[in-house]
Amino acid sequence: MPIDAVVFDIGRVLIEWDPERFYDSRLGEAERMRLFREVDLLGMNEGLDRGEDFKSAVYDLAERHPAWADEIRQWHDSWLKMAYAEIPHSVRLLRNLRRAGVPVFALSNFGIGPFELASTVYPFFKEFDQAYVSGYLGTLKPEPEIYEHLERGSKVAPNRLLFTDDRPENIAAAAERGWNTHLFTTPDTLARRLVDEGLLSEEDAT
Known part of the structure; x- marks a missing residue:
C-alpha cells in the first residue's frame, strides 16, 4: 500500500x-x-x-x-x-518530501507557549501541511484521541500514513491504529525508509 x-x-x-x-x-x-x-x-x-x-x-x-x-x-x-538546535538532516528530509509533493504533518507532545516560542526560531515549524500539537488539542501521545485528531483532520487513511517518532510507546499506539511506523533513531535510518517507500530519491534523502 x-x-x-x-x-x-x-x-x-x-x-x-x-x-x-x-x-x-x-x-x-x-x-x-x-x-x-x-x-x-x-x-x-x-x-x-x-x-x-x-x-x-x-x-x-x-x-x-x-x-x-x-x-x-x-x-x-x-x-x-x-531545545537547542535543529537536526539538519531531518529538516532536509521534511523539506524534500514537501518539494516532492508528499504532505507532511507534525504530531507532537508540545506545550502551547514552547511551541510558539520555538516557531520564532525554527522556520520549519511553519512548513508543515498541518500540525497536530498536544497543547492545543488537550491530549497527548500515546493517547488515542491525538491520533484520531490527525486522522480526521488530514483525511488520510491510517494505512496510508508513515509516522516517525523516537518513543516506542508512541509508535506502538500508531501501529495499533494501522499506521505505518518508523522508530526514529537517526536521520540516516529515516532517510533509508523514505527511499525504500519510494517517497524520496537517494539524492533527496541525503
Missing part, C-alpha cells in the same frame, strides 16, 4: 530536546539528578504538553520548591537552551 503522507514527531526527531544536558551544564550530573528526584519537572512538563500556561506552570512549581526555585524557573526562562 503506497504512503500518502508522512507524520513527524518534533522533539528529538527534528530538534534536539535535552533538558538533562542543560541542567548538567549548570549543576553537574549528580546535582541535576537530585533536582529531578526532588522536583517533578517532567510531570510539570506533561502539564504544559496538555495546554497549561507556560510561565504560570513553571513559576508555580518554583514557588513550591524554594530551594530549587532559580533552577526550576530556567525551564521557562532558558527553554530554548534545552
Whole structure:
C-alpha cells in the first residue's frame, strides 16, 4: 500500500530536546539528578504538553520548591537552551518530501507557549501541511484521541500514513491504529525508509 503522507514527531526527531544536558551544564550530573528526584519537572512538563500556561506552570512549581526555585524557573526562562538546535538532516528530509509533493504533518507532545516560542526560531515549524500539537488539542501521545485528531483532520487513511517518532510507546499506539511506523533513531535510518517507500530519491534523502 503506497504512503500518502508522512507524520513527524518534533522533539528529538527534528530538534534536539535535552533538558538533562542543560541542567548538567549548570549543576553537574549528580546535582541535576537530585533536582529531578526532588522536583517533578517532567510531570510539570506533561502539564504544559496538555495546554497549561507556560510561565504560570513553571513559576508555580518554583514557588513550591524554594530551594530549587532559580533552577526550576530556567525551564521557562532558558527553554530554548534545552531545545537547542535543529537536526539538519531531518529538516532536509521534511523539506524534500514537501518539494516532492508528499504532505507532511507534525504530531507532537508540545506545550502551547514552547511551541510558539520555538516557531520564532525554527522556520520549519511553519512548513508543515498541518500540525497536530498536544497543547492545543488537550491530549497527548500515546493517547488515542491525538491520533484520531490527525486522522480526521488530514483525511488520510491510517494505512496510508508513515509516522516517525523516537518513543516506542508512541509508535506502538500508531501501529495499533494501522499506521505505518518508523522508530526514529537517526536521520540516516529515516532517510533509508523514505527511499525504500519510494517517497524520496537517494539524492533527496541525503
